[in-house]
Amino acid sequence: MNRPWxxxxxxxxxxxxxxxxxxADQFSMGRxxxxxxxxxxxESVSLSLQQALEKALRRNSALQSARAGVGRFxxxxxxxxxxxxxxxxxxxxxxxxxxxxxxxxxxxxxxxQEIWIGGQRGLGKAxxxxxxxxxxxxxxFLETSVRARVRLAYLEALLARESVETAERxxxxxxxxxxxxxxxxxxxxxxxxxxxxxxxxxxxxxxxLVDARRDHxxxxxxxxxxxxxxxxxxxxxxxxxxxLDRFNLPSMGPLLGEALKRRQDLVAAAREVVAARKTLSLxxx
Numbered sequence: 001m002n003r004p005w006x007x008x009x010x011x012x013x014x015x016x017x018x019x020x021x022x023x024a025d026q027f028s029m030g031r032x033x034x035x036x037x038x039x040x041x042x043e044s045v046s047l048s049l050q051q052a053l054e055k056a057l058r059r060n061s062a063l064q065s066a067r068a069g070v071g072r073f074x075x076x077x078x079x080x081x082x083x084x085x086x087x088x089x090x091x092x093x094x095x096x097x098x099x100x101x102x103x104x105x106x107x108x109x110x111x112x113q114e115i116w117i118g119g120q121r122g123l124g125k126a127x128x129x130x131x132x133x134x135x136x137x138x139x140x141f142l143e144t145s146v147r148a149r150v151r152l153a154y155l156e157a158l159l160a161r162e163s164v165e166t167a168e169r170x171x172x173x174x175x176x177x178x179x180x181x182x183x184x185x186x187x188x189x190x191x192x193x194x195x196x197x198x199x200x201x202x203x204x205x206x207x208x209l210v211d212a213r214r215d216h217x218x219x220x221x222x223x224x225x226x227x228x229x230x231x232x233x234x235x236x237x238x239x240x241x242x243x244l245d246r247f248n249l250p251s252m253g254p255l256l257g258e259a260l261k262r263r264q265d266l267v268a269a270a271r272e273v274v275a276a277r278k279t280l281s282l283x284x285x
Contacts, residue, residue: 045229049154049240052227056150057143059228066139073132080128083121088113127278130271137268146226153223158242160216167205167212174198174205 047055057063091110096103181198184190224231249255 044235044237046237046239047227048238049151052154052223053147053150055227056146060146060226061228063139063142063146066135066142070132070135070139073128073135077125077128077132080121080124084113084115085120086114123278123281127275130275130278134268134271134275137271141263141268150223150226153219153226154238154240155242157216157219157223157238158240160212160219161238162242163212164209164216167209171202171205171209174202178202 089112091108091112093106093108093110095106097106178198178201181190181195185192185195220236221231224234224236229236250258
């Protein structure tokens with residue numbers, strides 16, 4: 001009577017078991033991003049445009065996720081580049097045999113290994129490489145988008161700051177004009193129409209100043225949102241200045257052509273198509 005039993009384990013597992021336990025710190029997932037470790041600062045923060053760009057690129061959560069995605073696809077490319085599709089398997093088989101009142105034990109050991117055929121390794125590697133390129137291009141496009149948004153928000157904050165300063169000067173000037181008109185009216189040297197006109201001008205200047213301060217606050221909050229800064233724990237001060245140099249844009253045709261060349265998201269989409277075709281070919285084989 002035969003009572004066989006069989007045990008199949010990956011050979012790599014056997015090797016790891018013989019090698020001993022692996023330290024847990026070798027599997028650490030890495031430290032958390034720098035922006036999470038930064039503590040709120042209850043003081044004025046001075047930022048130039050370049051510093052604002054660097055802070056946004058370091059703190060943006062979408063960029064953090066995209067960078068992690070690139071790392072994930074790098075791992076998949078490394079996995080697809082392996083020479084063998086799977087670890088070898090070690091098979092142990094033992095069977096007891098009873099015959100003519102005598103018993104014996106049959107033992108068998110088998111080592112099996114799956115191999116690539118029909119160019120499967122090359123197709124899998126090409127698909128993984130295309131997906132890695134697509135992830136890198138998406139990251140580059142996202143970085144470009146974040147840079148553009150930060151530049152725009154920084155510029156709008158500078159413009160809003162200049163508007164506040166202009167409105168403050170206008171409010172001061174119209175206030176002095178109203179005081180001067182009031183003094184002349186009391187002295188009988190000005191009419192009621194002149195006094196009313198000066199009063200309306202001062203009121204409009206005060207209203208314009210309120211609007212300018214409100215717009216400035218909104219612009220600062222929009223910029224701090226891109227920089228992942230807490231508006232209640234830090235006061236932002238912009239150190240860059242506005243440049244009033246003339247800027248001549250090219251015509252629409254060359255501008256569109258240059259934009260298409262620089263659109264990394266289009267390159268990423270094309271690489272995704274290549275990866276899908278390679279994966280389809282691999283599945284057929």
